[in-house]
Amino acid sequence: xxxxxxxxxxxxxxxxxxxxxxxxxxxxxxxxxxxxxxxxxxxxxxxxxxxxxxxxxxxxxxxxxxxxxxxxxxxxxxxxxxxxxxxxxxxxxxxxxxxxxxxxxxxxxxxxxxxxxxxxxxxxxxxxxxxxxxxxxxxxxxxxxxxxxxxxxxxxxxxxxxxxxxxxxxxxxxxxxxxxxxxxxxxxxxxxxxxxxxxxxxxxxxxxxxxxxxxxxxxxxxxxxxxxxxxxxxxxxxxxxxxxxxxxxxxxxxxxxxxxxxxxxxxxxxxxxxxxxxxxxxxxxxxxxxxxxxxxxxxxxxxxxxxxxxxxxxxxxxxxxxxxxxxxxxxxxxxxxxxxxxxxxxxxxxxxxxxxxxxxxxxxxxxxxxxxxxxxxxxxxxxxxxxxxxxxxxxxxxxxxxxxxxxxxxxxxxxxxxxxxxxxxxxxxxxxxxxxxxxxxxxxxxxxxxxxxxxxxxxxxxxxxxxxxxxxxxxxxxxxxxxxxxxxxxxxxxxxxxxxxxxxxx
Amino acid sequence: xxxxxxxxxxxxxxxxxxxxxxxxxxxxxxxxxxxxxxxxxxxxxxxxxxxxxxxxxxxxxxxxxxxxxxxxxxxxxxxxxxxxxxxxxxxxxxxxxxxxxxxxxxxxxxxxxxxxxxxxxxxxxxxxxxxxxxxxxxxxxxxxxxxxxxxxxxxxxxxxxxxxxxxxxxxxxxxxxxxxxxxxxxxxxxxxxxxxxxxxxxxxxxxxxxxxxxxxxxxxxxxxxxxxxxxxxxxxxxxxxx
Ligand code: SF4
Numbered sequence: 001x002x003x004x005x006x007x008x009x010x011x012x013x014x015x016x017x018x019x020x021x022x023x024x025x026x027x028x029x030x031x032x033x034x035x036x037x038x039x040x041x042x043x044x045x046x047x048x049x050x051x052x053x054x055x056x057x058x059x060x061x062x063x064x065x066x067x068x069x070x071x072x073x074x075x076x077x078x079x080x081x082x083x084x085x086x087x088x089x090x091x092x093x094x095x096x097x098x099x100x101x102x103x104x105x106x107x108x109x110x111x112x113x114x115x116x117x118x119x120x121x122x123x124x125x126x127x128x129x130x131x132x133x134x135x136x137x138x139x140x141x142x143x144x145x146x147x148x149x150x151x152x153x154x155x156x157x158x159x160x161x162x163x164x165x166x167x168x169x170x171x172x173x174x175x176x177x178x179x180x181x182x183x184x185x186x187x188x189x190x191x192x193x194x195x196x197x198x199x200x201x202x203x204x205x206x207x208x209x210x211x212x213x214x215x216x217x218x219x220x221x222x223x224x225x226x227x228x229x230x231x232x233x234x235x236x237x238x239x240x241x242x243x244x245x246x247x248x249x250x251x252x253x254x255x256x257x258x259x260x261x262x263x264x265x266x267x268x269x270x271x272x273x274x275x276x277x278x279x280x281x282x283x284x285x286x287x288x289x290x291x292x293x294x295x296x297x298x299x300x301x302x303x304x305x306x307x308x309x310x311x312x313x314x315x316x317x318x319x320x321x322x323x324x325x326x327x328x329x330x331x332x333x334x335x336x337x338x339x340x341x342x343x344x345x346x347x348x349x350x351x352x353x354x355x356x357x358x359x360x361x362x363x364x365x366x367x368x369x370x371x372x373x374x375x376x377x378x379x380x381x382x383x384x385x386x387x388x389x390x391x392x393x394x395x396x397x398x399x400x401x402x403x404x405x406x407x408x409x410x411x412x413x414x415x416x417x418x419x420x421x422x423x424x425x426x427x428x429x430x431x432x433x434x435x436x437x438x439x440x441x442x443x444x445x446x447x448x449x450x451x452x453x454x455x456x457x458x459x460x461x462x463x464x465x466x467x468x469x470x471x472x473x474x475x476x477x478x479x480x481x482x483x484x485x486x487x488x489x490x491x492x493x494x495x496x497x498x499x500x501x502x503x504x505x506x
Numbered sequence: 507x508x509x510x511x512x513x514x515x516x517x518x519x520x521x522x523x524x525x526x527x528x529x530x531x532x533x534x535x536x537x538x539x540x541x542x543x544x545x546x547x548x549x550x551x552x553x554x555x556x557x558x559x560x561x562x563x564x565x566x567x568x569x570x571x572x573x574x575x576x577x578x579x580x581x582x583x584x585x586x587x588x589x590x591x592x593x594x595x596x597x598x599x600x601x602x603x604x605x606x607x608x609x610x611x612x613x614x615x616x617x618x619x620x621x622x623x624x625x626x627x628x629x630x631x632x633x634x635x636x637x638x639x640x641x642x643x644x645x646x647x648x649x650x651x652x653x654x655x656x657x658x659x660x661x662x663x664x665x666x667x668x669x670x671x672x673x674x675x676x677x678x679x680x681x682x683x684x685x686x687x688x689x690x691x692x693x694x695x696x697x698x699x700x701x702x703x704x705x706x707x708x709x710x711x712x713x714x715x716x717x718x719x720x721x722x723x724x725x726x727x728x729x730x731x732x733x734x735x736x737x738x739x740x741x742x743x744x745x746x747x748x
Binding site for chain 2: 048227277300
């Protein structure tokens with residue numbers, strides 16, 4: 001079995017690996033298309049989708065605009081409910097608090113329900129380092145944990161594995177040969193994890209929403225493992241991104257309308273649970289002790305940044321992944337971070353303070369705007385991708401990141417020729433890769449004729465000016481390549497053809 | 507809890523309080539304004555206006571609930587009264603050869619008197635009746651869990667159960683089959699009609715666990731092939747009474 005996503009280090013290399021894997025591509029396509037169609041159906045059936053989206057956006061905008069007030073209120077109310085609330089500015093602090101709790105509770109095993117934040121913190125590894133077993137209990141997460149991999153999709157983490165591979169993994173765990181039959185495999189996991197739930201010392205969860213006015217935390221799921229994790233073990237630890245807040249239960253109705261429909265096309269996930277504090281005195285189940293760790297880890301970098309603050313509105317539904325032609329083609333591992341797809345392309349560098357090594361991810365997108373269309377809270381991801389590239393260019397971040405990026409880009413789009421969006425991308429790419437008053441370009445489908453070094457054609461305008469044009473183009477939609485641009489490019493090609501010798505590349 | 511643990515928690519608590527101040531102030535600083543201490547006006551609270559007054563007549567609520575719950579893989583039966591519910595559950599218990607039945611405590615299920623009508627060797631346990639018993643394990647071994655729903659919402663096909671001493675969260679989670687009795691007067695149109703109650707009761711009055719259940723536990727994680735009953739009950743009945 002290939003240990004995908006851990007060996008290759010650039011988007012290009014990772015994309016190459018994914019592209020060679022036929023099964024992955026088909027699986028990703030099949031599932032995402034089904035989910036996407038489901039979503040479209042659910043949205044249509046629900047009616048007034050645009051009004052709901054707008055409402056969702058307004059609620060998220062409002063909450064983030066007053067995040068100091070609401071987060072403080074949440075923390076106070078959660079404490080009043082008997083929860084131990086902690087604040088962690090960095091991943092390191094969050095891990096330390098978690099480990100301290102585990103140690104003080106003498107924990108030997110932790111059962112976890114799906115949580116992107118714990119992925120982000122690499123908590124499993126940390127727990128294992130102090131001898132605590134961390135068991136993922138979401139069926140897909142459990143499978144990839146057995147395989148020693150990382151998730152490739154927010155909602156369907158094991159999207160890249162087929163049932164034969166899964167049967168092999170589970171058979172090794174069972175110590176007997178299990179047939180590649182979905183029901184039998186799931187049955188084995190049910191039995192196996194039942195034992196784990198009952199013997200675990202700590203249950204660990206993420207948090208979909210935290211309700212400020214009552215200090216409650218809300219989880220959406222289909223399997224019931226998040227309920228197990230919050231019901232059976234004696235101690236519960238919830239890791240929560242500081243932006244997960246909504247003001248009230250009334251607002252939860254809007255999120256409950258948008259999230260399941262956008263994520264899987266369901267009207268509602270099988271379970272939606274609101275947990276308000278540890279078990280009450282006379283209750284016979286529920287955790288005796290409950291901790292909520294509120295995590296910043298780069299999120300506050302987006303606060304007050306007009307271009308990126310809306311990232312904090314994300315409800316982690318995965319709709320933008322399903323809508324993205326590039327994601328559909330290369331799969332999640334190619335993005336190399338915890339979060340994949342369009343949201344990952346922006347969020348990963350944003351959480352990391354836009355560090356250079358992540359810059360190539362921003363290029364693995366076609367800027368076609370499908371992610372924005374799909375987003376239930378209307379986050380303009382496609383614009384953010386452009387902001388990210390612009391910042392890179394403006395910061396004069398060396399040719400290393402850029403050329404890496406463009407290579408990754410070429411790998412992705414070279415194989416995705418049939419996407420019309422590739423054309424738009426090339427069109428944009430020309431404008432984006434501006435440096436030293438010229439253009440360097442060798443992008444995907446246009447590669448054959450655009451492999452020249454510097455085109456001075458646009459050099460009479462500043463990047464800023466061009467940026468405005470670009471923004472307008474994005475806003476008014478980029479359905480087709482502009483015929484005049486095409487003509488100009490074709491002309492260039494002919495000119496190139498007449499020149500002798502090749503020009504090599506920087 | 508030993509004293510050392512108590513003092514450790516107290517220490518964590520005071521550290522957290524100090525940190526909270528800095529953390530929240532930091533957010534206000536990033537937002538480039540002084541800290542907001544009073545409740546801000548929230549003009550977009552809750553669902554859009556057109557939705558707030560939307561309500562189906564009861565027959566349509568029943569129809570829609572049934573349709574939605576079934577399409578999520580659940581079963582729905584409409585029954586005239588609790589006597590009919592008793593025979594229904596007894597019938598299913600016999601048909602599926604259930605041995606262990608766990609029910610919530612409470613006057614309605616007391617009146618249902620399952621205990622009186624299910625012959626040996628079927629054992630009916632009542633959640634948290636005798637303190638000290640390991641109730642989570644009782645729930646894990648149960649074939650049927652029987653609950654009396656606090657609410658239901660037709661639009662999403664959801665049943666709501668609230669926890670308390672007699673109403674363990676495990677009863678609707680660990681058994682293989684879930685039987686939920688839904689009195690028709692508790693069946694609402696929208697989720698919002700239910701959620702509003704939690705805002706009104708506010709902090710301090712909410713139960714530890716509020717669970718919305720919209721069908722059998724499911725997963726599509728293996729090759730997108732839908733599997734039922736991965737962790738929670740794989741068979742779920744909603745019995746609408748009245
Ligand atoms: S950016 Fe929007 S579509 Fe993408 S995961 Fe977040 S909320 Fe969903």
